[in-house]
Amino acid sequence: MGKKMDALLGKGFKTAKFKRLVELVSSRIAVLEKQHHLRCMQAQSDVVALLKLGHQESALLRVELVITEQNTLDAYSMTENFCNLLEERVVQLENNRECPDELKEAISSLIFAASKCGELQDLQKISGMFSKRFGKEFAANAVDLCNNCGVCPKIVSKLSTHRPNTERKLEMLKEIALANGIDLHRERDQDRSHTVTEEMKQDSKDCHEHRADRLSTEKKQDEKSQEQDMERRKYKNFKAAAQAACKLATHAAAAARAAVELSQDLDGDHDDPRKPTGDKHLTHFDDQPSKSGTSIQKDENSEIENGLERGKLHSKVIPTSSPKHEKMVTNSGGHLKED
Structure with missing residues (x-):
């Protein structure tokens, strides 16, 4: 009665479909095994x-691919063995709604393998049938x-990523x-000896470079110390050093004096020859000491005399064409006589 109800409800295990999927x-798997082999x-x-x-070392890296394949x-x-086992005991799958204990490892392992093997799409369909049958x-x-869970530990390790x-x-x-008759220990010893030789060569090279750097540094230090000694031995005593300093100061003073004179000459050459003489006289007048009162009086008298002389010359030069002008000259002459 239970089988009929499951068949009517579509919950029964489809044996024919399962066998076809197993095939x-x-x-x-046969095709994939050839490729991976x-x-x-x-x-x-x-x-x-x-x-x-x-x-x-390179072989050790390459052997990883061998292990994976x-x-x-x-x-x-x-996986193929588990499929064949379940195909032989398909009757138990039909009669039991619960997973039989003797088939639990095979069923659980196939479900786990289906989640890891993307190349086996038909195995995923079988896993769906088990999920529908047992929950x-x-x-x-x-x-x-x-x-x-009942999954075989060996298949878990084989499918590990x-x-x-x-x-x-x-x-x-x-x-x-x-398997190929290769003495791995001898090859390892040769490789190790080769590695040791390379390390010794590298160490020797580093030692030589370090020694060259150290000698170069010591040489520079010696040259520096020699220069310092020469500077110290340049003067025998304090007196000689003072004399040398005085000599240098004298030369510096002479150079400064020559620079000042040269600048003055350049300033004199740049003066404008068309400059009015009044400024020069003014400057010269400012530089002289103040004159006495007698000297000032003499200068005033001299200016008066010069004015009189200019007046006489003017009277001679003025034309006499006008009577008015003659009268002015006569008046002027009479005035002068009166003075």
């Missing part, structure tokens, strides 16, 4: 070539790796070296 997943083999060949050349191949193999909470616990640690890479490197 599609298996065929898809080629990548893994190519990476291993690169590691072997690097080991033969003695580049162990190998993990992917292991995860696909486990969304059951599927969410498997994806989130909750406690008692974390980079492999150094210990795992060294282990894989040893396996590849052993």
Whole structure:
């Protein structure tokens, strides 16, 4: 009765669809395994070539790709095995509404793998069928790796996105070296000796450079000290230093005097020859001491006499064409006589 109700409500497990999806997943895994296997083999060949050349550090980096591809191949193999197991026990899936304990690991692991493998789209459809059959909470616990989720720890590690640690890479490197007959210890010793040699060369080079810098610094210091000693020994005593200073001061004073005289000569050459003489006389007059009263009186008398002489000359020069002018001259002459 329960099966009929589930079939009517569309909640029944579709066995035919599940088997068809399992076949599609298996065929898809076969194609992907070939691709990843080629990548893994190519990476291993690169590691072997690097080991033969003695580049162990580069080989250690390249071996990381080998580990990643190998993990992917292991995860696909486990997924295919879980699918085949559930296909064989599909009857239990039809008869139980709850997840059987003996199939919990396979179902939870396929749900987890579907969330990590984007290349397997058909596996995601199978995960949707399990979620619809056993509940969304059951599927969410498997994806989130909750406690008692039942996911296989090995498939979790194979599908992890974390980079492999150094210990795992060294282990894989040893396996590849052993499979190809390469003495990893001898290569490591050679690489180490080469590294030590390079370090010794670098240390020697640094030592020489440091020594050259130190000698250059010491040479500069010696030259500086010699210059200071020469400055100290330039004068024998205090008296000699004082004489030298006095001599320098004399030369400086002579140079200053010559500069002053040269500036005065330049000022005299630039004077304007057309400058009125009155200013010069005024300047000369200001420079002379004040005259006495007698000298002043003599100057006044001399000016009067000069005025009289000018008057006589004027009377001779004026024409006599006018009677009025003659009368003025006569009056002027009579006046002079009276004086």
